[in-house]
Amino acid sequence: MVLGTLAIGSAIITIASRHPVRSAMALVLHFFMLSGLYLTLNAQFLAAIQILVYAGAIMVLVVFVIMLLNLSNEEKLKLKVSSRYVLGWVFGSALAFLLMTLYITHSSLSQFNAETAVAIGTVNNLGNELFTNYIVPIELIGVLLTGTIVGAIVLAKKKLEN
Amino acid sequence: MQAIPLEYYLVLSAIIFSIGTIGVITRRNAIIIFMSIELMLNSVNLTFVGFAANLGDASGQVFVFFVMSVAAAEAAIGLAIVIALFRIKQTVNVDEINILKW
Known part of the structure; x- marks a missing residue:
């Protein structure tokens, strides 16, 4: 409960604060809360990966870009209460309402069988799954990440004078 | 162990997804839009994980x-x-980025 409340709170701060750095810090807090939620769901490996990959790698990248670009406060956020603002809130609220009614009306699936659930989140079990049943996807992920490295370098480098 | 019902996780995830959607639609800073996309991915x-445990x-x-x-990968490329x-x-405001317009 506490984790969930804090997760929602930090998510709201993430999209509501004007300063990008504050937003990023709230997002880090959000990732830690999600990691705690994964622990309550017996997903120990994913909880560790969540902190390592998201709170570590991705957020360092984001904060680094924010500092590199030297962004100041978004000027006059409130002045642009335009049709998009209203539209965004209407769409978002409608989506939330829809998803929640969907979940609550289908509430017949909450049999939490804990004895099988304890074992599935361990590194051992997930590694077995990854390298036997999911060997092709994991090779493809390797290719994707390699391509990403090359692409990011090409995109971010300065234009060469030629 | 007293188990938390699955619906709580689903509703929480729906709320976070909606917050991420609102962030993507309303904010104009490209980096904050990225962070909102991360929020949506994380809620999914x-x-x-909730269903896997269930x-x-x-x-x-x-x-x-x-x-x-x-x-x-998406964060790095983005x-x-x-x-x-x-x-x-010289800006990250997505309203002023229109170089793909013809």
Whole structure:
């Protein structure tokens, strides 16, 4: 409960604060809360990966870009209460309402069988799954990440004078 | 162990997804839009992990692993694009970035 409340709170701060750095810090807090939620769901490996990959790698990248670009406060956020603002809130609220009614009306699936659930989140079990049943996807992920490295370098480098 | 019902996780995930959607639609800073996209991806991950625990199946967690890898790739590429755009336009406001317009 506490984790969930804090997760929602930090998510709201993430999209509501004007300063990008504050937003990023709230997002880090959000990732830690999600990691705690994964622990309550017996997903120990994913909880560790969540902190390592998201709170570590991705957020360092984001904060680094924010500092590199030297962004100041978004000027006059409130002045642009335009049709998009209203539209965004209407769409978002409608989506939330829809998803929640969907979940609550289908509430017949909450049999939490804990004895099988304890074992599935361990590194051992997930590694077995990854390298036997999911060997092709994991090779493809390797290719994707390699391509990403090359692409990011090409995109971010300065234009060469030629 | 007293188990938390699955619906709580699903509703929480729906709320976080909606917050991420609102962020994507209303904010104009490209980096904050990225962070909102990360919020949405993470809420879906939470749903996956919830169902994986509920059904006692590891496939959901494997899928979350793949989503995380793709999200990392997406963040790297996206931020590289933001840097390249900032170099051209000196802004990250997506309203002022219209170089794809003809």
